[in-house]
Amino acid sequence: MKKRGRGIASVHYGTGYGNGFPDVSTARAEVSKDGSIIIYIGATEVGQGAKTIFCQMAAEILGVETYDIHFVCEDTSQTPDAGTAAASRQTYNSGNAVKKAAESLRQMLVERAQKHLQLNSIHDLALEDHWIYLKDYPKKRVHFKDLAGEGTLLVEETFTAQTVKMDEETGEGAPYWPYTFCCYGVEVEVDTETGEIQVIRGVCAQDVGKAINPELIEGQIDGGFAMGLGYGLMEDLGLSNGEIRHSRFANYLIPTALDVPELEKFIIEDLSSTGPFGAKGIGEPVMIPAAPAILNAIYDAIGIRFYEIPVTPERVLIAIKEAQKEEKHDT
Known part of the structure; x- marks a missing residue:
């Protein structure tokens, strides 16, 4: 039957290591001499889609397509430590590190673009398809490659998850x-x-x-x-x-x-x-x-x-x- x-x-x-244990991820973002964008992070891809997610995050911030992001991981000679692919932590922890690095790189780009374009401020500057331009006057623009030719465009950012060790006597905390x-x-x-x-x-x-x-x-x-x-x-x-x-x-x-x-x-x-x-x-x-x-x-x-x-x-x-x-x- x-x-x-x-x-x-x-x-x-x-998610994450928890209970006050240091949960740290570090990432680097760079614009190379040819204007391409490179993300360096030690996060391991084990089929969870980390590379895809990180590329999407960086692309969103830097105004390019995901296929324009060159991703370097799992190479200790080039990448900073991003912790283990465990505890369902990479999207949150390393994603935050990538986001911070991409945001810092964007800020560096617009500040350099301001000087290159001889503008009064970075206000109203937009990023799209490797170009930085003034929204109200799009002809006023500069390519990432030209900015990279003026000096290194490389940043490193770290994200540390907030956890609190539980009190052994009361069991209280925010682990x-x-x-x-x-x-x-x-x-x-x-x-x-x-x-x-x-x-x-x-x-x-x-x-x-x-x-x-x-x-x-x-x-x-x-x-x-x-x-x-x-x-x-x-x-x-x-x-x-x-x-x-x-x-x-x-x-x-x-x-x-x-x-x-x-x-x-x-x-x-x-x-x-x-x-x-x-x-x-x-x-x-x-x-x-x-x-x-x-x-x-x-x-x-x-x-x-x-x-x-x-x-x-x-x-x-x-x-x-x-x-x-x-x-x-x-x-």
């Missing part, structure tokens, strides 16, 4: 900033004869602060849900006396495209007052509530609560038999 159930789970997640919020709703189908569980529908509502790149956000949600599904239903290292028995993909199962349902996604924009353009990181939050929502849906379907994961077909069948025995014993 196949039984269906629904479950929800939510999470609030503090994280910002917090992000995520909620999943899922529907599952449990086959009581085979123990197989199929997730047939999923809904996600994710607070992102500001959606810098909605497509990347949706990709993060898809990936996070797939990881949570595998965590809850399939992935088992098979530890026995300290030895990993499931050491290859033949016996360590992960979800495929056939296991993951089409997700309905709701991107919630609740701007962070200190985030770059209001953005928050969502790398880990999109994974955390997936397994709890699935387990709640299993409970709704068959009335059995599981406290150990993954909830494999074998464990489902054993739990059903034990519940049947207890039911007979009670009657």
Whole structure:
């Protein structure tokens, strides 16, 4: 018999290292001799879209297209430290560092343009497509390349997240900033004869602060849900006396495209007052509530609560038999 159930789970997640630990990112921005823009930062790209997001931020501030930004990262001979690609911190922390560096570079450009164009002030100067011009008189303009020829155009900026160590006695403090919020709703189908569980529908509502790149956000949600599904239903290292028995993909199962349902996604924009353009990181939050929502849906379907994961077909069948025995014993 196949039984269906629904479950929800939510999470609030503090991004960054937290608890007063120094959470620092540094970035450099430069206009090279040919007028191109280079961003240097040690932030590692692990598929979360950091390079794309940082390029978008810098391009927005400097009035160019994203493909005009040359991005240098993961090279310790050229890049300043930006901390780890962990704790869902890169969009917020390193994004703020990139934003600050781009803003400082913009200020340096307009100040140099003022002198080059012999203007009274920097007021009403605009940046567009590597040019700086006077809005009221666009013919009064200068190219980034000409300004770079007058001397180095390179700035470095650092952003440090604000966190407060929690009081060990009272538990009070402000250990994280910002917090992000995520909620999943899922529907599952449990086959009581085979123990197989199929997730047939999923809904996600994710607070992102500001959606810098909605497509990347949706990709993060898809990936996070797939990881949570595998965590809850399939992935088992098979530890026995300290030895990993499931050491290859033949016996360590992960979800495929056939296991993951089409997700309905709701991107919630609740701007962070200190985030770059209001953005928050969502790398880990999109994974955390997936397994709890699935387990709640299993409970709704068959009335059995599981406290150990993954909830494999074998464990489902054993739990059903034990519940049947207890039911007979009670009657």
